[in-house]
């Protein structure tokens with residue numbers, strides 16, 4: 001009987017996903033989240049909905065999110081909402097890479113910026 005090869009397939013897919021590197025923003029693929037890169041990502045993707053003094057952004061439009069930097073947000077919480085979405089905020093899977101999500105989470109949750 002042939003052994004199922006799904007385990008190998010999963011391995012290959014995981015390797016392929018890990019090989020994707022952010023192209024547009026800085027060097028990105030370091031193991032440690034890069035909060036400086038995260039600030040750039042925030043300005044580009046998040047600032048239109050979130051006022052955040054540390055990023056110099058002011059929310060515009062009719063359905064803004066909460067002002068960040070005015071209450072404590074952990075990196076884990078940012079990573080979670082970017083992966084699964086909130087009630088009004090949509091997920092950023094497919095828009096940001098996992099390493100970009102880690103970078104922006106590091107920026108938003110940094111002790112110098114978050115309360």
Ligand code: HEC
Pocket residue numbers: 042045046047048049050063064065066073077078081082085086087088089090092104105108
């Ligand atoms: C289209 C508008 C919009 C964009 C773009 C957006 N958000 Fe949000 N965000 C919201 C709204 C609305 C909420 C309120 C909670 C919800 O939707 O569940 C929210 C909630 C959050 C929260 C949770 C705050 C809490 O209550 O603890 C975090 C953290 C957050 N956003 C970070 C980000 C980051 C980082 C980005 C960019 C990658 C981003 N948001 C982009 C609208 C947006």
